[in-house]
Amino acid sequence: MANENSNNKKTMNRRIFMKNAGIFTGGVVGGSILGGILTNPFLKEESETPQTTTESASDFQEARMFFDRFEDFVILRAAVERIYPEDDNGPGAVELGVPYFIDKQLAGSWGTNAKEYMQNPFKVNGDTDDDEVMRYETPLNRGQIIIEGLRKLDVVSEDKFDDKFSNLDGEQQDEILQLFDNGEVELTGVGSQHFFSLLRKMTIEGVFADPLYGGNKNMDGWRMVDYPGPRPGFIDIIEEEEFVKMEPMGLNDYQQS
């Protein structure tokens, strides 16, 4: 009955550990090539393969598995870009792959509320009370909430500006999104504020989650906020007075180290 593994567990040698960590103290680690070579010995070889191959490989993952209607995806793209727009700090939600991130999330267990309690009866949350946003009281799952809200964005746009949401200028789009954020739009089965807060949450997640999920493309979300990505540790800089900037590293690197 005794677990053999537990007896064999060894305290990892710290020197080896730190060698794998690729951590530098006291200043900025140089450009991406330097950081990449130090953390991933295979990078050089990979870089020699033609750029076009790499690009088309990643393109295969940029297709819709949740959004049936392309029109819905068009609204989504326009909306997430207003929530996290491109600016002098760096790319916005669309360039970071957020729409595809959201598509993948909604296609999976999170989108279908697989681990949530979805038994009747529901006290359908149509009101706009702030406190109610967190309490999930709708039979709609997250995928359904997003579809419901996105389509309503177009309805309200047509109503207010006689055009589709994606055709409006930025300020007009913000005005409409604000109505949803304020809970001033009536949706079926869910408050518009709930929809908006879900869309906002997923947008932010798509900007900053590990690139393995399809957003935070090229780790550029992390670069904007100087986040170094998952690392074995920061013990050598934890006491450092100065801010230490590092070239980010993703889970694809970390899990292989």
Next chain:
Amino acid sequence: MAIKLDKVDVVVVGTGWSGGIVSAELAKAGYKVVGLERGKEKTVNDYLGSKDELRFTQRYDMMQDLSKETITSRSEMDEEAQPVRTQAEMMVGNDVGGGSAHWAGCTFRNNPFDFEVYTKTVEKFGKDKIPEGMTLQDWGITYDEFEKYYDRFEKTAGTSGEEDPLGPPRSNPYPNPPLKSSPAINLFKEAAENLGYHPYMIPAGNMSEAYENPDGEKLSQCQFCSYCSHFGCDFGAKSDPVVTVIPTAQKTGNYELRPHSYARRVLHNGKKATGIMYVDMKTGLEYEQPADVVVLGGFTFTNTRLLLLSEIGKPYNPKKREGVIGRNFVGQFNNTFLGVRGFFNDKKFNMYGGAGALGATLRDFTVEHIDPEGKNFIHGGHPEIRQYGLGPIQSLAVPSDTPSWGAEFKDNSVKYANSMLHVWFVPGVMPWWHNFTDLDPTYKDAFGDPLLRVTNKLTDQDINIAKYGIEVTRKIMEEMGADIIDEDEVPEEFDHIYSGGHYAGGVAMGADPETSAVNNYLQMWDMENLFVTGGSAFPHFSDYHPTGTIGALAYRAAEGVEKYLKNGGLLAEKKTNTHKMA
């Protein structure tokens, strides 16, 4: 029909600190122990490469699957409770190690005051300051009697800590030195010292040095990778049952761990518990595991619900204010962990690195040190700064006058990404006659059993102490020199969000069977071979994080079970002449 298995000495529900410690101690003493865990088996190998903020802090990978079971929640007794439906609203651990695997690591002891909270509150604040309906009661054991169990737990857990200048007496220093400090924490400590307070490093379950505990389990040195809270430590550098007491129990050859085993009933004949009925979640088959002693070492909700479903002990009736099971439900909810957020225009901190319990606090405002004069609350609390090392989704912070999305939001979130420090205040939470748990009349789990229902609301006490805490933290943050200081908003009502995992009570311990379900050995007054240990035993919530006390209680319970297996009988004397509150 349930399949009946061979009898063992002890069956334990749960594999967190509570269930794990009791299992390890009894297996070491030579008893045959079966441990039932509703979730998956876990080893450190399951955590390797798991530094994934989305999966663990946003998608709650280590938390309970609510599609099978959750709780319902309401504020008032005349309301219909609504289920707590999503994992964002309900944080309870799952799998081997339970909540003790995803914990941050703060390993505090309660204030000595807390163990005699009624008696001491009368002494310090005066009887008149205890409001009608506050069911404040002593724990049936004193700090001095309980100290050795804290010491024991800290040694098992390898707690890294430093002497707290105002702290209670200790029989031994911490087994590990404190964690390294960081510039952000130093800023807090210096500010606190300037104000005349007594800051110290938070006792941590994150190892400051490689450590071997008295059971021979080895823990690695913490690397400050930041993936502690919501995560299992992939380096074996955070003390949790998966790297300590579970392997300790397994090594004896006397412990059988059964994951995917969902306990549904404590079986009994009215006088004694006879075993546990559970479902193997992989096959759907029902089993009966008979045992001489039954230990419930699950989460507070699990322990309370199993007793109610099994019809053991007198359920609490709030209208009559009688009964004990479900009584004194308490938790650190939305009036706790509030304080101020300081934004620094010219300072950047390496906040991406850290450890779950890396931080500092001070005892100057806790119940033993606070000046009761002019206070519109009882008890006290402590301010904390922590450097968990947050991922970029969680750490996104903007000053309160910034919109929550759009261009200005983005600009400010980038600007302050590594320049915001949060100092919060953790107050004690007192029990009330109207805050309790019972079974929900409407909503059921995957097997058709009623869900546990929480009835809980905030009181003036909760709101007043939260406001006081914000004043305390503001003063410190001003001294720290933040350019913008935003105060957290004090809520008017309970929001029914169960985040943080700090909820307790329902199977309170004490000396009086009229107000407590278990005695000071965590033995049920009404069923002497049934022990119920964990946060469920807290009669109130100290301002300190619960895990140190939960670990210590488990050592006390293990001692009780062993005594009982040798001699039988009730292990503590009933005292019915204690005060009657409410």
